[in-house]
Amino acid sequence: MNLKDKLARLDKNSSQTPIQKTGTVQYRDWAEDFQRELDARILSEGNSFIIMKENYYPVYRNPDFEKLRSSGFIVNQFDRITGDRSTGTFNLQKYLFIDTETTGLAGGTGTYAFLVGIGHIELDHIVVRQYVLPDFQHEWLLLKHVENRLVTAEGIGSFNGKSYDIPLLRTRFLLNRIDSVLDDLPHIDILHAARRIWKQRLGSCTLQDLEYAILGQERVGDIPGEMIPQIYFDFIRKRNATLLRDVLEHNFFDIVHLVLLTIEIVRVLEAPRTKLTHPQDLFSLARYFYQQKRYDIAIPLFEQLSRQENAEESAQNALYFLAMTHKKLGERQKSSAVMHRLLEVKNNHPGALEELAKYYEHVKKEYRLALDLVKQGLNHIEMMEQLGRNAPIAQLKDNLLYRRNRLRNKLAKKS
Numbered sequence: 001m002n003l004k005d006k007l008a009r010l011d012k013n014s015s016q017t018p019i020q021k022t023g024t025v026q027y028r029d030w031a032e033d034f035q036r037e038l039d040a041r042i043l044s045e046g047n048s049f050i051i052m053k054e055n056y057y058p059v060y061r062n063p064d065f066e067k068l069r070s071s072g073f074i075v076n077q078f079d080r081i082t083g084d085r086s087t088g089t090f091n092l093q094k095y096l097f098i099d100t101e102t103t104g105l106a107g108g109t110g111t112y113a114f115l116v117g118i119g120h121i122e123l124d125h126i127v128v129r130q131y132v133l134p135d136f137q138h139e140w141l142l143l144k145h146v147e148n149r150l151v152t153a154e155g156i157g158s159f160n161g162k163s164y165d166i167p168l169l170r171t172r173f174l175l176n177r178i179d180s181v182l183d184d185l186p187h188i189d190i191l192h193a194a195r196r197i198w199k200q201r202l203g204s205c206t207l208q209d210l211e212y213a214i215l216g217q218e219r220v221g222d223i224p225g226e227m228i229p230q231i232y233f234d235f236i237r238k239r240n241a242t243l244l245r246d247v248l249e250h251n252f253f254d255i256v257h258l259v260l261l262t263i264e265i266v267r268v269l270e271a272p273r274t275k276l277t278h279p280q281d282l283f284s285l286a287r288y289f290y291q292q293k294r295y296d297i298a299i300p301l302f303e304q305l306s307r308q309e310n311a312e313e314s315a316q317n318a319l320y321f322l323a324m325t326h327k328k329l330g331e332r333q334k335s336s337a338v339m340h341r342l343l344e345v346k347n348n349h350p351g352a353l354e355e356l357a358k359y360y361e362h363v364k365k366e367y368r369l370a371l372d373l374v375k376q377g378l379n380h381i382e383m384m385e386q387l388g389r390n391a392p393i394a395q396l397k398d399n400l401l402y403r404r405n406r407l408r409n410k411l412a413k414k415s
Helices: 003-016 029-037 063-070 136-150 165-175 190-202 207-215 225-238 241-270 279-291 295-306 312-328 332-345 350-363 367-386 392-414
Strands: 041-045 048-058 095-102 113-122 125-132 155-158 187-189
Touching: 029 041, 029 048, 029 241, 041 136, 048 136, 048 241, 063 241, 095 165, 095 225, 095 241, 113 136, 113 165, 113 241, 125 136, 125 241, 136 165, 155 165, 155 241, 187 190, 190 207, 190 241, 190 279, 207 241, 225 241, 279 295, 279 312, 295 312, 312 332, 312 350, 332 350, 350 367, 350 392, 367 392
Parallel strands: 095 155, 155 187
Antiparallel strands: 041 048, 048 125, 095 113, 113 125
């Protein structure tokens, strides 16, 4: 959307805004207490008002941030991890990072976003502006200020925002008859990108887990997210500004860590072989590229893993996927050579035995070699069954028996 379209959208929203009675807003004592106690500002229009708090987080000491700033905050090929071409190349400084706190976790038309936090990178700081809804009848004004920020952005970032924050805001805009650019902006959801890199090792990829394991940040005394809706209702009832202090801090660090995690992922994509030090992380990313048919990126990662010491399981998995990558590229001889390397490391690897048997049967027509590989697998299964133990290759027993009979028939006909 160009500048002319954005200005037209703003004019349209101004005409769509519900008509408010003229006059000066009379703030109650609690609103002034909020402003004073939490260092916030009151934003008013007509008889409505909301509260806005602005805060900063310095990132100039972060080495990854310095490298990003030296490149003018230009991010290239981020679509490799998102799969969305609209996020291929962009300026991270022109993205807004959004996180909401709501009156319920289920969503739906009865759920309000009573706090919308919006962060962006400015010089060597992360600037976070938090818009607080003092009461439900002022929602239109909060959304208007959010929309005024959105029209200046080239894209948005979130953590699980595609599933929760953005659909919720879309519903609130619709119910307030405010036309929004929300769906026109490219959107990077960092949760999905993070899972593709770190889920195999970490298991859980909540923002707090990633903060601790990847960013080395640990929150002390953070308020649990499930308590936040009730705290807001307590605030509505008691009008005690300090009740929202911890909620604002929780939201602030959600946004800050979202930005820092995005910077971390940008650096990983630029240099995965040096940035990812854990074999499981490197394998997870390589396998994702394999699944996306980005074989040119996956092959160097698999090759590095296959040679890595102290990473036995990841190295074996890397060899198997490296062989399968060559097979998909039609390089059957290279694939066969890698499968043989895998059997040298793990002589009963089920995938290697089956793929090599297929190769010698269908490509090389060397039925005796194929039969020997099948027998090797069946002998291993029989031995493990006698020991009362399970073997990964056991799931291929029926396939191997069928292949053995077929190969015997082929050998009989050939002789």
